Amino acid sequence: MGGIVKASKILVLTAVLVASEGLANVTGSDLQNFNATTNGLDFITVQSSETLAPGVFNLGLFANYAVNTLPRYEDDAGRKQKTSDSITAADFNVGYGLTNNWDIGVSFPQVVAQDVKIEGARGEFGQKGLTEVRANTKFRFYGDPSGGIALVLSGNINVTDNNPYVGDGGGPTFNAEIAMDTSIEKLALGLNLGYRKRSPGKRIEEFPIAPLQDQFIASAAASYLFTSIDTKIILEWFGGWPKENTETIESRSVDSGEALLGIKYDVNDQFALHGGVGSETRSGTASPDWRVYMGVNYAFGFDEARVINKVVKPKPKPKPKKGEPPPPPEPPKFMPEQDGPQETPGGDEVFVLRGVNFAFDSSSRVLPGTREILNKLGDHLKKNGFERIIIEGHTDSVGSELYNSNLGQSRANTIRSYLIRYGNFNPGSLEAKSYGENKPIADNGNYQGRQLNRRVVFRIFYKH
Incomplete structure (x- = not known):
């Protein structure tokens, strides 16, 4: 398919059966950077140390519209246009609390629509549908109601063919992170630090991009709860840095970062609405010039x-x-x-x-x-x-x-x-x-x- 990135047709049921671990909010990784947490607690993409209570389910559905996020394989391709490409993507998330300090989750990101206006060598999705499967597990080993420390293990299975960032025959990606958080009255702060272990495949011919190698990953968040209007204001930043540099185009770095500003409104006891905007802080892989997102979380099952x-x-x-x-x-x-x-x-x-x-x-x-x-x-x-x-x-x-x-x-x-x-x-x-x-x-x-x-x-x- 040359420079065209083709999404595989894989049934969701099949993906669930083969998925073992999943992806956190890691940038500079594959094709999509916006990854809301599966437990729906505290922040948007940044993990707090808190886990879902035993027996609690969280269902999440998020959509985001990102501009200038697809890879360009020529440095001057599309640079004369303010909007060279745009993608509308959606994530369906499921989280479940196993014990007092342990939960699990799985995400299914989808490409809903895309609009590509650039010519020349470029990457785009050949069809709509599932792009990867992400799953995660979190164990909190220290904490109280004001904050704590947790271990987050996650990873993803790529189901997109011809992906130059993964390579031909590339395997799953795994992440290990430490999630820390604290709260001061209505202000909550979170910090995630971790390492991303990749299994790159062989370089795909005719692509001026080599498969990405292992990465250091980090993210931070702050939120403030306005109880009078049942609303949280949330500020986040997340980024990734390669352990070693790989070949890429000059206009796109293999390390990247993005900032988000959003709100979470509690409609009632179990139902919450999200909305916000984001922008790259460094022009890296899959980092958009700007992004808007919206989502819903519905939690139930508290015993x-x-x-x-x-x-x-x-x-x-x-x-x-x-x-x-x-x-x-x-x-x-x-x-x-x-x-x-x-x-x-x-x-x-x-x-x-x-x-x-x-x-x-x-x-x-x-x-x-x-x-x-x-x-x-x-x-x-x-x-x-x-x-x-x-x-x-x-x-x-x-x-x-x-x-x-x-x-x-x-x-x-x-x-x-x-x-x-x-x-x-x-x-x-x-x-x-x-x-x-x-x-x-x-x-x-x-x-x-x-x-x-x-x-x-x-x-x-x-x-x-």
Whole structure:
């Protein structure tokens, strides 16, 4: 086909069966640089250390329109035109959480349309369709709700024929990256550093480009969450540098970089919209003069039953000094050992109920799953004297601050009323209050973080 890059006809099902690992947001690699993360958490293409919670699926569909991204095999080809080529591409992504710190994902990038206006030796897709298969896995080995460190393994299988950057008979590409992130209130920062191991094939005749060799890869991101409008502003940069130089045309470097500026708007608890623009920071392989993108993420499957009774194990009190009388025995705890994000101290026992079986905007009914745990709490309080209980209602940030404050108060009031009726307790010993969205313990910028923030906190003060 000379200078024409031809996309192979390969069924998606076949591609899924043969794919083993996939591609991160690496530039200067093959034919497409925009690769949204499969988990849909935190940023656009840059990985945070956070993984999808167990059982959570994320489905993503992204489209991008890039100008002047196809390879030109003559330095003067198309340079007289502002727009020498354009490509409309789409990515379908699937992510899934396996354990608390481990998720996997797969992407299927497609060429939807192209418009080539240049003459001479050039590269273009011979037909529309699947260009490669990408898959990834991420394991978080250190972290808390404010940030952490994770290992990301990924790679791609090229299904495009006659690709000079891969070479004839080239094999899969594999990536190993360290993903680090931290957050300061509503500001989140991320950094990815890694190495890309390529399996180049033989150089394709008549192409003035040699197959790319191994690369160092890096990317960085910053985002800020405006809770009043449920929107994140995201800034990213990603780039790649070859371990050794290979032959290419003078106007296109084998190392490259691109910057993105975008927004993420949370339509509701599970559905998010993305949109933004990008531009090359270095004229490298497949880096566009400019790019626009849009996308959607839909997450589902958070198993609230797994975290309904999870809170933090209290720290043991210090032993009395010699000569001091031993402290009186403490009353038995309702939940003596609990896991999960740390709540602020206060009370002899602090525990959390999540998945309280309130719908997104419901506050008036206690449904069976929650009723059972509240009945057990009521029985526990009857047997063990208490002075007072503070019941705190917390929400995520979706909706206005006033709405969430009222919602948290209504939920706390409902649980307080239920306990008073069940245990015939003195109403003056149970206090209901709301913090609304003002005391999050997880990121309100993604689905599973919002699930953790919707909770009811109980602070029990026992009689001593």
